[in-house]
Amino acid sequence: MRSIVDRLRQRYHYSLVILRELVKTDFKLRYQGSFLGVAWSVLQPLMLFVVMYLVFAKFLRMTDGTPTYPVVLLLGISSWQFFNESTSIGLRSIVDRGDLLRKVHFPNYIVVVSATMGALISYGINLIVVLIFAIFCRVHFTWRVLLLPISVFQLYILALGFTLIMATMYVYFRDVSHIWDVLQQVIFYSIPVIYPLTAVSGIHHWWGPVVAKLLLLNPIAQSIQDIRHSFIAPETTPTVWNQISNPFVTMIPILLTVIMVVLGVCVFRKYNHKFAEVM
Template identity: 35%
Template sequence: MSAPETTAEGFHVKPVARDFDAIDRSTLKPPIKGPSALGTDFRRMIGLAWTMATAEFKLRFYGSVLGYFWQLARPMLLFGVLMVVFTVVVRLGNDVELYGPTLLLGIVLFTFLGDATGGAVSAMVDRENLVRKIDFPRMAVPVSVVILASFNLVLNLIPVLIFLLASGAEIRWTWLELPFLLLLLGVLCLAIAMILSALYVRFRDVRPIWEVVLQAMFYASGVLVPVQAIQAQFGDRIEQILMMNPFSAILQQARHAMIAPSHPSALACAHHWYVLLIPTAITLALLIGGFVYFNREAPRIAERL
């Protein structure tokens, strides 16, 4: 530290330290840590997520005359086109029992996967004003996206049930499996949503990459062609490979429980119970890894936006 300087008026001025080594670090306050992923109250996080999801659901159809029917139009239009292609042009679905409801159920479940994960990609960036100004558990954002997609899923399942009964299907006790399968699918979507929402804050290439991945998953998960039709042409090995995909395993079990017993269960397609440990392990790895990564990034999300 240099000696005090004397100005022309005779005042002594103490020079300011110009390097950090000269500053007493003991007087500096620790940096402020941003909000964590879950916060201090888990119920508050769930309440915030529910409020955000319900508010966005109401705003989505506000001022619309047809309202929910616009949400239903996308999967139904896709179903109509694919139904014509695979029953009239290609005639691949003619050998599958209740192919119409089978195809529609696959489209509805995949639409949920696409809405929950695709909407979560830019969820943090879209809510930048909220994230930067309000201290709240960051996990509420991806959870709210999955809850919002769940609202649409429940509504989209109504025409599936109507079309299924109109096609001659019987109500069976195995329908009770559907809520548990949807819960598993929701856990898978939340795991992916946590990773994508945190990654997109730093890397804006995540959106186009995930769009390509979703497109590939749509054709590679057995949504269009039921697994029994694929097995008849390519053998048992392809069934086992498909069941290693968490979404394919859930979809196949849902078709077995909801459509007809002629659709083999996920275990029957896997041939061995330990094959199903692979999609289970993938889901758990995504869930744990996604939470760890999101929890690490949560305190720094606001400053990176």
């Protein structure tokens, strides 16, 4: 067993060194020249939270009626910001690092992974801020907080799968970034991030609960709801696990996540050897 670990370490040591240095460099350059620096990784979701809370919770009265809703909203926005940042920056990572890829020989996928890892670091900082807010709001934590890393990992690999596909497409078609900007807005408003799922399921028509369950089959919505459920509000946060009784249906978001990751890896591996020629 030890020999297998040693062989894996020797095989991927160079790649891990490159990945670590790229993550450090990307994270430093991301806020270079700004006065507040890394603080922007926290301020961006906080400012979006303030706007959305005032508009949707205070003005439109779209809340779940619980005292923990502001923290739940902040956690949802922070989780979405992570997905958004991972895909938006990772999408351009191959083209932006084109000169480096031509000069230094290392696996191309490291560039994409480093972009998503930088977003993951920012997300970790945001989770600490959410924790502080949760303590201030006297959130009652349960043992389910131990499940949080699983849901975060799912959201990460889902973002990585999306990013691998779009980074590959962006090398050939620059219009992908503009299309993705529009699709992100569609996805953002189609999943319960800034509004509670009860706002959909509570509609007084037969299709309200049906649409709410369909929304939970989106792996992005499912993973964000699971993060909220595990971290902040297990009693009041609807998830695919407590809203759908059919165990085969509840596995659809997980299956879609696996398909997205496998598809992303396959597409990237098929075309990455042509990146230098195309760029």
